Amino acid sequence: MENIKKFKRDFLIKENEEAQQGAEAQAQDTEAKAEEKAPESDKVGIANPAKLKEEITKALNERIGDEYTAHFFYRNAANWCRNANYKKAAAFFEAEAAGELDHAKGIQDYLTQWNTIPAIPSVKSDQSFSGLVEIISKAYGIEMELLEKYSKNQQEFAGSHPATFNFVQKYVDLQNQAVGEYSDLLNALQLVNTENKLDLLVFEDRYFA
Numbered sequence: 001m002e003n004i005k006k007f008k009r010d011f012l013i014k015e016n017e018e019a020q021q022g023a024e025a026q027a028q029d030t031e032a033k034a035e036e037k038a039p040e041s042d043k044v045g046i047a048n049p050a051k052l053k054e055e056i057t058k059a060l061n062e063r064i065g066d067e068y069t070a071h072f073f074y075r076n077a078a079n080w081c082r083n084a085n086y087k088k089a090a091a092f093f094e095a096e097a098a099g100e101l102d103h104a105k106g107i108q109d110y111l112t113q114w115n116t117i118p119a120i121p122s123v124k125s126d127q128s129f130s131g132l133v134e135i136i137s138k139a140y141g142i143e144m145e146l147l148e149k150y151s152k153n154q155q156e157f158a159g160s161h162p163a164t165f166n167f168v169q170k171y172v173d174l175q176n177q178a179v180g181e182y183s184d185l186l187n188a189l190q191l192v193n194t195e196n197k198l199d200l201l202v203f204e205d206r207y208f209a
């Protein structure tokens with residue numbers, strides 16, 4: 001009887017030892033598999049880059065449209081001047097048209113830098129003119145309106161997104177310069193008789209040099 005009890009005790013002890021060894025082996029196996037999966041867990045840790053807020057994206061997309069509108073305005077103005085043989089004015093407006101393309105690209109580069117695909121609006125591409133005075137007057141209006149828009153945008157983003165505030169500052173400066181240039185041309189038109197073709201030719205030769 002005593003021998004049977006001892007046998008049972010020894011059997012239980014052996015059974016417990018085997019169970020413990022099995023659990024340890026399973027734990028080691030799980031640990032090894034976790035190490036094998038480590039590279040995948042690194043992928044999960046890739047940071048998600050920030051995007052601009054919706055109101056900033058919307059405003060900048062609208063400004064892209066304004067810059068392309070200005071581009072086509074100057075493109076048409078250059079064509080009109082070349083056709084009328086205002087050679088210096090044609091070269092001036094050619095440069096203006098190219099500048100507007102750069103401005104539009106600059107905004108698009110800023111948006112993509114912030115992980116946003118620009119939405120380029122459809123814009124008016126055709127224009128007709130009756131004279132150089134009309135072109136200069138309309139150009140002044142376009143540049144002044146855009147100065148006001150960029151200034152408003154800059155104020156809107158001053159507190160919420162300082163990086164965009166700084167970015168828009170460059171465009172406020174550009175517009176400020178453009179408004180000054182067209183103001184000078186409008187003032188210079190006051191010095192001549194705009195009804196006289198020769199006066200206009202002298203004006204074009206002097207102020208579009």
Ligand SMILES: [Fe+2]
Pocket residue numbers: 067070099100103174
């Ligand atoms: Fe511009």
